[in-house]
Amino acid sequence: MAEPPVRRRPRLGVFKFASCDGCQLTLLDCEDELLPLAAEIEIAHFVEASSDVQPGPYDLSLVEGSVSTPEHLERIRRIRAESRRLVTIGACATAGGVQALRNFADVAEFRATVYAKPDYIETLATSTPISAHVPVDFELRGCPIDRGQLIEVITAFLADRRPDIPDHSVCFACKRRGTTCLPVAHGIPCLGPVTHAGCGALCPAYGRGCYGCFGPSGSANMPAMIPLLRSDGMSDEDVLRFLHTFNVAKFAAIEPEREDP
Amino acid sequence: MPSATAPPDAGSTACVLDPEGIGALVRELRARGRTVIGPTERDGAIVLAELESADELPYGWGVELEGGYYRIKRRTDAAAFAHSAGPQSWKNFLHPERVRQWTADRAPDGGMTVRAERPEPTSFAFLGVRPCDLRAIQIQDRVMTGGRHRDDAYEERRTGAFLIVVECTEPGATCFCVSMGTGPAAQPGYDLALTEVVDGTGHRFLARAGTEEGADILAGLPRRPADDLTRTRAREDVEAAAGRMGRTMPEVDLRALLAGTLEAERWNDVAARCLTCGNCTMACPTCFCTTTEDVTDLTGDHAERWRRWESCYDLDFTHLPGGSVRSSGRSRYRQWLTHKLGTWWDQFDSSGCVGCGRCIVWCPVAIDITEEAHALHQESLDRQAGPKDETP
Ligand code: SF4
Ligand code: SF4
Ligand code: SF4
Numbered sequence: 001m002a003e004p005p006v007r008r009r010p011r012l013g014v015f016k017f018a019s020c021d022g023c024q025l026t027l028l029d030c031e032d033e034l035l036p037l038a039a040e041i042e043i044a045h046f047v048e049a050s051s052d053v054q055p056g057p058y059d060l061s062l063v064e065g066s067v068s069t070p071e072h073l074e075r076i077r078r079i080r081a082e083s084r085r086l087v088t089i090g091a092c093a094t095a096g097g098v099q100a101l102r103n104f105a106d107v108a109e110f111r112a113t114v115y116a117k118p119d120y121i122e123t124l125a126t127s128t129p130i131s132a133h134v135p136v137d138f139e140l141r142g143c144p145i146d147r148g149q150l151i152e153v154i155t156a157f158l159a160d161r162r163p164d165i166p167d168h169s170v171c172f173a174c175k176r177r178g179t180t181c182l183p184v185a186h187g188i189p190c191l192g193p194v195t196h197a198g199c200g201a202l203c204p205a206y207g208r209g210c211y212g213c214f215g216p217s218g219s220a221n222m223p224a225m226i227p228l229l230r231s232d233g234m235s236d237e238d239v240l241r242f243l244h245t246f247n248v249a250k251f252a253a254i255e256p257e258r259e260d261p
Numbered sequence: 262m263p264s265a266t267a268p269p270d271a272g273s274t275a276c277v278l279d280p281e282g283i284g285a286l287v288r289e290l291r292a293r294g295r296t297v298i299g300p301t302e303r304d305g306a307i308v309l310a311e312l313e314s315a316d317e318l319p320y321g322w323g324v325e326l327e328g329g330y331y332r333i334k335r336r337t338d339a340a341a342f343a344h345s346a347g348p349q350s351w352k353n354f355l356h357p358e359r360v361r362q363w364t365a366d367r368a369p370d371g372g373m374t375v376r377a378e379r380p381e382p383t384s385f386a387f388l389g390v391r392p393c394d395l396r397a398i399q400i401q402d403r404v405m406t407g408g409r410h411r412d413d414a415y416e417e418r419r420t421g422a423f424l425i426v427v428e429c430t431e432p433g434a435t436c437f438c439v440s441m442g443t444g445p446a447a448q449p450g451y452d453l454a455l456t457e458v459v460d461g462t463g464h465r466f467l468a469r470a471g472t473e474e475g476a477d478i479l480a481g482l483p484r485r486p487a488d489d490l491t492r493t494r495a496r497e498d499v500e501a502a503a504g505r506m507g508r509t510m511p512e513v514d515l516r517a518l519l520a521g522t523l524e525a526e527r528w529n530d531v532a533a534r535c536l537t538c539g540n541c542t543m544a545c546p547t548c549f550c551t552t553t554e555d556v557t558d559l560t561g562d563h564a565e566r567w568r569r570w571e572s573c574y575d576l577d578f579t580h581l582p583g584g585s586v587r588s589s590g591r592s593r594y595r596q597w598l599t600h601k602l603g604t605w606w607d608q609f610d611s612s613g614c615v616g617c618g619r620c621i622v623w624c625p626v627a628i629d630i631t632e633e634a635h636a637l638h639q640e641s642l643d644r645q646a647g648p649k650d651e652t653p
Contacts, residue, residue, distance in 0.1 A: 033559060036558075036559045036560065037559055039559075039560075040559050040560060151559075152556075154559070155557050155558065155559050155561075156557075158557075158559065158561060159557045159561050161555070161557070164554055164555070164556075166575065166577060167576070167577075168539060168572070168574070168575040168576070168577070169536070169537075169538045169539060171538040171539055171540045171543070171625075172538075172539050172543065172570075172572065172575070174540075175358075175539070175540060175543030175544065175570075176358040176359070176543070176569070176570055177358075178308070178348075178349060178353065180303075180304050180305065180306040180308065180331075180348045181331075181348065181540065181623055181625065183329070183625045184329055184330060184331050184622065184623055184625060185304075185305050185306050185331045185332065185348070186305055190625075192538070193536040193538035193540075193625055193626075194536065194538075207304070218576045219537045219574070219575075219576050219590065220536075221533075221535065221536050221537060221590060223533070224533065224534050224535065224536050224626055225536060227626075228329075228536075228625055228626050
C-alpha cells in the first residue's frame with residue numbers, strides 16, 4: 001500500500017476489555033524501547049499511559065482482554081472498524097482468559113454468590129477471545145505477554161513484515177537455553193511439550209514446570225500429554241486443574257474426552 | 262582439527278595419569294588459552310560447561326537412564342567419567358543455538374552498509390568426549406563443511422577445538438553405540454584418548470595421543486609409563502562395556518528398512534504417542550537444522566540476520582503458502598526417523614545416528630528410536646511372511 005510522501009507516524013491505539021491490565025503494563029514496561037517507539041509511532045489512544053485520548057482511525061490497535069459483557073460486543077466491532085491492523089495481546093484476548101472458567105459453569109450462580117446485588121451485574125454467559133467476534137490480524141499469546149515478543153510484533157508492523165513468533169513448544173526454548181528437562185530428570189509435571197513458546201522457558205529455568213500460560217502450541221498432542229502428567233504424579237483432578245487456568249477454553253477444546261465413572 | 266587417520270602408534274605413546282594428572286591437563290589447556298568444556302554436575306544432571314579446574318568434574322557421580330528418565334546417583338567409587346550422554350552434546354558449543362550472520366545499517370542518505378559477522382576466534386578443549394560423540398562431531402563436520410555450502414564459523418570453532426576422548430566403561434541403559442559401530446572404544450579423530458580405570462590399585466587414566474599437539478601436551482604432564490595391569494584393565498573394561506549395551510538396533514540394513522516401510526502401520530502407533538515437542542532433535546548430537554531470523558529495530562534503519570536451531574517437528578519447518586507440508590505428527594516423526602537412519606546415507610554417506618541414546622532419555626514420553634526400528638522391522642517381516650493374519 002502506498003505511503004503518503006510526507007512521513008506520517010502510524011497511530012497506535014491500546015484498548016482494554018475484561019482483563020487485569022498486565023499486558024498493557026508490559027508495553028509501559030518496555031523502558032529502553034519506549035522513547036524510540038514514541039518517535040516512530042503516535043500513541044493516540046492508551047488510557048493507561050495518558051489521558052490524552054485521540055479518536056480513530058488507528059493504524060495499529062493492540063487489544064487486551066476478553067469479550068465478557070454485552071457492551072463489549074458492540075465496542076470491539078467499533079474498534080475493529082477504526083483499526084487498520086488489530087493485534088490481540090494476552091491470554092484473555094486470545095483465549096478468553098481465566099474468566100473463561102465460567103464457560104464451564106453456571107454464570108447466574110456465580111453472580112448470585114459473588115455480588116451483593118447481582119441485578120447490577122450485566123454479563124455474558126461466556127468469556128470469549130476477541131477473534132470469536134471480529135477478524136484479528138495477529139494473536140500474541142501469554143499471561144502476561146513477553147516484552148520482547150511485543151516489541152517484535154510492533155517492529156514487524158512498522159517494517160511491514162511478518163512477526164517472528166514461532167508457535168512450537170516451550171521445550172524448544174528449554175533445549176536452546178540449556179535447561180535440563182524437569183519431567184525427565186526430576187519427575188516434575190510440566191506442560192511445556194504442549195504449550196506455545198514465547199516466554200523463553202522461564203519457569204523450567206527456575207525448576208518450576210510450565211503451567212501453560214501461553215496456551216496450546218501449534219501442534220499439541222493432548223492425548224499423549226495427559227498420561228505423562230499422570231505418571232509425574234498428578235491425579236485426574238490435578239490434571240484438569242493444571243490445564244484449566246489462563247487458557248482454559250483453548251486447552252478444554254483439545255482435551256481428550258474424559259472417561260468418567 | 263585432527264584428521265581421521267589412525268593415531269600415531271597409540272600403544273607406544275600410552276602413559277598413565279593420576280587424577281592429579283587430569284588436574285594438570287586442565288591447567289595446561291587453560292594456560293594455552295583454551296576454553297575447557299567438560300562434564301560437571303548441575304541441577305541434578307551432568308551437563309557440559311566451562312571448567313575452571315578438574316575439581317569441577319563429576320567425581321563419584323553416575324547416572325541411571327531409561328526412556329524419558331534421567332537421574333544422577335552417587336557411585337561407590339570416585340570415577341569422573343562413569344556416566345553416559347547427558348542433556349547436551351558438543352554441538353551446543355560447535356553449532357550454537359543462535360548465531361548472528363550479518364548486520365545491515367541504513368544511513369540518513371539511504372546508503373546501506375552490510376557487515377558479515379566475523380566468527381569470534383575460539384579455542385575450545387573438549388574434555389570427556391565419548392566415542393559416539395566423536396563420531397557425531399565428525400558427522401556434523403561432513404554436514405557443515407563437507408559440501409558445497411561451507412559454514413565458516415563452524416569450521417573456525419571446529420578447527421580450533423582440541424578433543425579429549427574418554428572411552429566408555431559405564432554405558433547407560435539407553436546406549437547402543439555397538440549397533441551403530443561408534444564405540445565404546447575410541448576411534449581415530451581425537452587429540453588425546455583416556456580410559457579411566459578404578460580398582461584396588463588406584464584411580465588412574467590410561468592416556469595416549471592422537472596428534473602432535475596431544476603428544477606435546479601429554480609430555481608436559483605428571484605421568485608414568487603405562488604398566489601392563491592398567492593396559493589390561495582398560496581394555497577389559499571397554500570390552501565389558503561393549504557387552505553391556507542397554508539397547509540394540511535390528512541387525513539389518515537400516516537404510517533399506519526405512520526406505521521400505523514408509524507406509525507402515527507403526528507410524529500411526531508412534532504418532533499417537535509423540536508430543537511433537539522437538540526435544541529429540543534438540544538433544545541429538547547430529548541434528549543440525551536451523552532457520553533464519555531477521556530482526557529489525559524500531560526505526561527500521563538497523564537489521565540483523567540470525568540463525569537459530571530449528572526442528573523437523575516444528576510446523577514452520579515445512580511451511581509453504583497454503584500451510585505445512587508435514588502437518589501431521591505422523592509425517593514429522595517419520596521424517597525424523599527416516600532421516601536419522603535412512604536418507605542421511607543418501608545425503609551424507611553415513612548414518613545420522615551414532616547410538617548415544619539421548620533422544621530416548623530426553624523424550625518426555627520415552628519414545629525409543631531402537632524400539633521403533635525393531636517394530637518397523639517386525640512389521641516388514643510380518644508383511645513378507647504373507648497375508649496369513651490380514652483382516653479383510
Ligand atoms: S522442562 Fe518442560 S518445557 Fe522444558 S523440555 Fe522439559 S517438558 Fe519441555
Ligand atoms: S538419533 Fe538418538 S541415539 Fe541416535 S545420535 Fe541422535 S540422539 Fe543419539
Ligand atoms: S519423539 Fe519424543 S522428544 Fe521427539 S518430538 Fe516426539 S515426544 Fe518429543
